[in-house]
Amino acid sequence: MENSPKATRESAGERELLARIRARARSTGSRELVLGIGDDCALMRLGPGEEFAVTTDLSIEDRHFRLDWHPPQSIGHRTLARGLSDLAAMGARPVAAFLSLGLPAKLVQMERLRSAHAGAQSAHRAWIDRFLDGFLALAQACGVPLAGGDLAESPVAVADVVLAGAVKRGKALLRSGARPGDVLYVTGALGGAAAGLRRLEELAARQGRRQDAKPAWLKIPAQMEAALDAHFYPQPRVAQGLALAQRGLAHAAIDLSDGLSTDLHHLCEESGVAAEVDAAALPAAFGVTRAQALHGGEDYELLFAAAPATRVPRALDGVRVTRIGRVLRRDRGAPRVTLLGDGGPRALAARGWEHFSPFGSGRL
Amino acid sequence: MENSPKATRESAGERELLARIRARARSTGSRELVLGIGDDCALMRLGPGEEFAVTTDLSIEDRHFRLDWHPPQSIGHRTLARGLSDLAAMGARPVAAFLSLGLPAKLVQMERLRSAHAGAQSAHRAWIDRFLDGFLALAQACGVPLAGGDLAESPVAVADVVLAGAVKRGKALLRSGARPGDVLYVTGALGGAAAGLRRLEELAARQGRRQDAKPAWLKIPAQMEAALDAHFYPQPRVAQGLALAQRGLAHAAIDLSDGLSTDLHHLCEESGVAAEVDAAALPAAFGVTRAQALHGGEDYELLFAAAPATRVPRALDGVRVTRIGRVLRRDRGAPRVTLLGDGGPRALAARGWEHFSPFGSGRL
Numbered sequence: 266m267e268n269s270p271k272a273t274r275e276s277a278g279e280r281e282l283l284a285r286i287r288a289r290a291r292s293t294g295s296r297e298l299v300l301g302i303g304d305d306c307a308l309m310r311l312g313p314g315e316e317f318a319v320t321t322d323l324s325i326e327d328r329h330f331r332l333d334w335h336p337p338q339s340i341g342h343r344t345l346a347r348g349l350s351d352l353a354a355m356g357a358r359p360v361a362a363f364l365s366l367g368l369p370a371k372l373v374q375m376e377r378l379r380s381a382h383a384g385a386q387s388a389h390r391a392w393i394d395r396f397l398d399g400f401l402a403l404a405q406a407c408g409v410p411l412a413g414g415d416l417a418e419s420p421v422a423v424a425d426v427v428l429a430g431a432v433k434r435g436k437a438l439l440r441s442g443a444r445p446g447d448v449l450y451v452t453g454a455l456g457g458a459a460a461g462l463r464r465l466e467e468l469a470a471r472q473g474r475r476q477d478a479k480p481a482w483l484k485i486p487a488q489m490e491a492a493l494d495a496h497f498y499p500q501p502r503v504a505q506g507l508a509l510a511q512r513g514l515a516h517a518a519i520d521l522s523d524g525l526s527t528d529l530h531h532l533c534e535e536s537g538v539a540a541e542v543d544a545a546a547l548p549a550a551f552g553v554t555r556a557q558a559l560h561g562g563e564d565y566e567l568l569f570a571a572a573p574a575t576r577v578p579r580a581l582d583g584v585r586v587t588r589i590g591r592v593l594r595r596d597r598g599a600p601r602v603t604l605l606g607d608g609g610p611r612a613l614a615a616r617g618w619e620h621f622s623p624f625g626s627g628r629l
Numbered sequence: 630m631e632n633s634p635k636a637t638r639e640s641a642g643e644r645e646l647l648a649r650i651r652a653r654a655r656s657t658g659s660r661e662l663v664l665g666i667g668d669d670c671a672l673m674r675l676g677p678g679e680e681f682a683v684t685t686d687l688s689i690e691d692r693h694f695r696l697d698w699h700p701p702q703s704i705g706h707r708t709l710a711r712g713l714s715d716l717a718a719m720g721a722r723p724v725a726a727f728l729s730l731g732l733p734a735k736l737v738q739m740e741r742l743r744s745a746h747a748g749a750q751s752a753h754r755a756w757i758d759r760f761l762d763g764f765l766a767l768a769q770a771c772g773v774p775l776a777g778g779d780l781a782e783s784p785v786a787v788a789d790v791v792l793a794g795a796v797k798r799g800k801a802l803l804r805s806g807a808r809p810g811d812v813l814y815v816t817g818a819l820g821g822a823a824a825g826l827r828r829l830e831e832l833a834a835r836q837g838r839r840q841d842a843k844p845a846w847l848k849i850p851a852q853m854e855a856a857l858d859a860h861f862y863p864q865p866r867v868a869q870g871l872a873l874a875q876r877g878l879a880h881a882a883i884d885l886s887d888g889l890s891t892d893l894h895h896l897c898e899e900s901g902v903a904a905e906v907d908a909a910a911l912p913a914a915f916g917v918t919r920a921q922a923l924h925g926g927e928d929y930e931l932l933f934a935a936a937p938a939t940r941v942p943r944a945l946d947g948v949r950v951t952r953i954g955r956v957l958r959r960d961r962g963a964p965r966v967t968l969l970g971d972g973g974p975r976a977l978a979a980r981g982w983e984h985f986s987p988f989g990s991g992r993l
Contacts (some may be wrong), residue, residue, distance in 0.1 A: 304804050306682035306716040317681055318670035323729035323779040354669040364689035365789045415687040425789035427731045440668050
């Protein structure tokens with residue numbers, strides 16, 4: 266509400282910050298992006314016969330990340346990964362990313378901010394620059410330019426990411442295409458992100474008992490860093506989703522953002538079917554509990570349904586593909602999802618991550 | 630960070646809230662929207678020879694709106710208006726809107742929330758429903774469906790809006806197209822939103838002195854409501870922007886979100902030109918000061934540059950168009966923008982709204 270004229274001159278700091286972000290964003294590009302940062306809108310041009318896919322994902326301090334636990338690079342990476350994973354689940358090719366950031370003033374100042382991963386070289390850089398390190402490194406790896414966005418001061422850190430992608434008409438992988446008899450597959454390994462979060466919680470509990478000073482940045486032992494990678498830097502399966510769509514391998518797909526049990530329920534509901542999962546077949550990540558593999562969110566692997574006659578390769582672009590169950594006809598009275606093995610068949614409830622616990626949550 | 634399985638069952642409240650929003654969103658549609666709410670992404674299909682325009686705008690409690698001053702319907706309207714105005718400034722046709730909402734739990738509960746505009750009929754509806762009343766009424770008026778989004782709990786209210794639009798290849802109105810000799814025009818009247826905000830500030834100061842109880846909802850006298858409309862319910866100039874682009878009337882355009890002085894500087898910078906404005910020609914809204922007309926933000930009128938030979942109509946779709954100045958060659962040493970009249974020519978500084986005052990702000 267600062268729009269009385271006296272308080273509203275553009276500051277050197279504003280121009281400098283925006284120029285810094287724009288300069289860094291210009292380091293990536295895509296052939297579809299006709300006009301990027303700098304105008305009222307970005308402009309994109311697709312090939313003939315292509316459709317636009319658009320998704321938005323909102324990340325909020327203390328709900329999706331913690332400033333005292335997550336390195337800023339990880340928060341930047343995770344913010345973008347959520348959107349890229351949605352494109353992957355549609356089989357869409359990323360075209361452009363947009364980033365709306367609301368940040369407390371301290372996070373954009375060139376302070377000596379200590380953080381979990383602040384080495385000597387990064388200790389003098391502002392939080393926002395290290396956030397962009399993580400965001401833009403993943404953007405570059407996936408060939409997607411930062412095409413626009415918005416900045417505002419905010420009492421808590423919020424980051425909303427928008428991804429625009431392209432997919433051939435009629436080739437998008439929907440949640441609603443699974444048919445009874447289809448085989449269910451997942452990419453990669455499950456539960457690693459949830460297990461990493463559990464390790465962070467344990468570290469915080471131990472270090473919290475020893476520390477009095479605030480803010481208490483979590484100290485991450487060097488030997489634990491690799492075990493936290495699945496949580497800090499999950500890899501969206503963009504190439505795998507593209508391969509599924511282009512080669513016509515899948516009837517339906519969804520990304521595992523909330524956890525297998527919840528996302529499989531979503532897939533079944535949208536397709537009007539039921540499913541069974543073989544507990545023994547689940548590709549659990551190393552050191553992960555059965556519950557983490559079944560319910561842990563934020564792995565960003567793909568779950569997809571393929572016709573029984575389809576020859577699904579054992580790996581897509583270097584990532585393993587595992588058969589985990591079957592799509593069934595929906596019978597009233599029968600559970601939506603059944604877990605086989607692990608002590609006999611039983612109903613598998615949706616117990617994945619709920620972002621919005623006090624009053625409901627999630628994607629519209 | 631609630632993704633340990635024990636805390637993460639889907640609640641009836643979650644499903645009910647999402648179902649309510651989805652049902653309301655389905656009341657609008659556009660022919661370009663192939664797939665709306667319910668999957669990992671929305672899908673859109675443009676006509677041949679069309680480009681896709683995308684913009685994002687982040688609104689944050691106490692920076693862009695106040696829960697104790699603004700009726701929820703106004704906050705919903707203003708959230709969407711910001712994005713629609715960006716499309717208007719490109720001359721793009723709205724295709725779909727996306728809404729990411731972070732809200733404190735109290736705002737989604739069916740409480741008897743008092744508010745400035747809570748009539749008997751609305752007193753039992755949750756804040757979020759009245760926010761959607763305002764958002765969806767404007768969406769329907771502009772023919773744009775709510776195609777997706779995201780919800781999360783947040784300690785402060787944040788709303789990020791994404792607008793996707795369509796524009797003929799090469800016909801988009803850019804900030805960078807103004808040429809020396811062009812004539813400058815604005816739509817509508819200026820300063821009304823800033824004057825409305827000033828009235829709110831005065832009301833709050835007066836009522837603040839009389840009230841002890843918190844939360845102190847601002848009481849808005851019935852006879853003042855019309856005078857606040859320009860602030861509470863600004864009208865994005867979608868039809869006017871479309872007409873400018875389709876009829877090839879403008880070389881360049883920008884929407885007046887930050888205030889004429891600042892947005893004219895943006896236009897000049899992107900076009901590499903200078904400009905002069907005739908103070909006597911400014912179409913000030915009723916009861917507005919000269920400073921409010923020059924610097925007040927959030928009017929969402931369009932500023933555009935047209936060739937001197939172009940016959941610009943006096944009104945576009947019922948909204949007045951006023952000639953306010955000229956585009957000049959950029960001379961080093963001379964001011965970027967000169968104000969004529971009002972005590973002789975003088976440099977007009979960019980003194981419009983800065984959203985992000987402590988450390989810079991604005992659109993990437």
